[in-house]
Amino acid sequence: MVDYQERFDIIIKKLKDNGHKITPQRIGVIKIMAGSEGHPSVEKVYEQLQNEFPTMSLATVYRTVLLIKSLGEALELGFPDGSNRYDANKPYPHPHVICVKCGKIIDPDISSLQDMQQEIADETGFKILTHRLDFFGICSDCPS
Amino acid sequence: MVDYQERFDIIIKKLKDNGHKITPQRIGVIKIMAGSEGHPSVEKVYEQLQNEFPTMSLATVYRTVLLIKSLGEALELGFPDGSNRYDANKPYPHPHVICVKCGKIIDPDISSLQDMQQEIADETGFKILTHRLDFFGICSDCPS
DNA sequence: ATTTTAATTGAGAATGATTACTATTTAGTA
DNA sequence: TACTAAATAGTAATCATTCTCAATTAAAAT
Structure with a gap:
């Protein structure tokens, strides 16, 4: 498990460096994804944000995950049943x-x-x- | 590449042994899947059968692939973009x-x-x- | 601190691969 | 040849994901 704060800072910096805005919603998603060892699904991230952001759209989580992935800061794990889970703590390929x-x-x-x-x-x-x-x-x- | 005829016979036999009927459509799908080295998608199998079975339903290909898979005679390869490809020539896990x-x-x-x-x-x-x-x-x- | 503007969001519609449904057809058996 | 359960064709339903667009907002400019 890589240090949570370090991963959080790296991802936020990468967003800024590439001209993306830092919104509360993005901070929320990144907080969860940078510190999670459990390789959460989009749905799981969404559920965990319901308390803090009751009106947040599921599409926003999808968009943020896609953005982080496109910046190389999250690893996507797709499974045969169609489910996808993500690792933004160790975004490089690993078993x-x-x-x-x-x-x-x-x-x-x-x-x-x-x-x-x-x-x-x-x-x-x-x-x-x-x-x-x-x-x-x-x-x-x-x-x- | 395993011998095509051998794989074809094994899959047909397995269908019979498990009480499934041998239909022309199933024979067509199995012919392609048992001999294909290229790990075809369902769409590709469907396209290759259009000449022989112009009225065949895409659903039939899906059903047949699912059946062969459930009998352990096809390996499913799902990819992050959602596409699935199949190997019925070597149905055991391999790199x-x-x-x-x-x-x-x-x-x-x-x-x-x-x-x-x-x-x-x-x-x-x-x-x-x-x-x-x-x-x-x-x-x-x-x-x- | 305001204003400005392009990026972002929320909500719901659209998409696309796969599966389910149903009336019709057919393989396999007697 | 007739019978019956299984399979098929055609299409509708599903479900995760992406798209659309009007409203909002972060961040730069004034």
């Missing part, structure tokens, strides 16, 4: 371990991924830009 | 290398994935069921 029962997502430590990427590049002739690695299973809190 | 320009998908050989899965299980306490590993980049046929 995930996902519980198929409760939806929990954790970030494991893996050593050998960099070697693998080079191996792939050599074998296929591709210029590799990014990657995605997810493991699906059942966590120790859920009945298997 | 992909995807060109972000032209959409080409190829299957590289990777050695160390099994070790990695065990490492993850030990570290997180998860019972790992499946995984997904994709590399995104630009292929040697596309201008970079």
Whole structure:
């Protein structure tokens, strides 16, 4: 888990540097996304902001998430069922371990991924830009 | 690339064994999906069947793909932009290398994935069921 | 501190991929 | 050949996401 305040400041600065306005709604969304370890969905972010911003539009959350993503400050995780979840705490590609029962997502430590990427590049002739690695299973809190 | 005829026969047999009827439409869909190396989308399968079945419904392709998937004979690859592509030639989890320009998908050989899965299980306490590993980049046929 | 202006917002409509529905057709069995 | 449950075609419904547009507002200029 990267320091929340640091991530918050970086994202706010990036918005300013690119000429975007700092609105209360954006601050609210970024507060949640920069500090969240749980890889929240847009709906979850929206729900968490209902107390502070009762009249906030769901579209605003979508727009803000899209903006942060386009600035490279959030990682989007799309799943086969169509759901999307986001990580603005560690916005660079990294592996995930996902519980198929409760939806929990954790970030494991893996050593050998960099070697693998080079191996792939050599074998296929591709210029590799990014990657995605997810493991699906059942966590120790859920009945298997 | 697994032998086309073998995959075709296996999928047809699985349908029969589970009490599903063998219709011309299903044969058409399976013919394409069992032999295709290009990981086609539902739309692509539908287009390729237009000559043989001009009145076929897109819904039928969706239903057939869903059925094959539920029988474990097709792998679904969902992407962040919402598109889905399928592999019924190699229906078990395996890595992909995807060109972000032209959409080409190829299957590289990777050695160390099994070790990695065990490492993850030990570290997180998860019972790992499946995984997904994709590399995104630009292929040697596309201008970079 | 006001004014100005372009960006942002809220609310709801539009979109697009997928699934559900229903009357009709058909595969597989006797 | 007839029977019956399953499958199909065509279309409507769904649902997450994006778009539209009038009203609001952040931030720069005065």
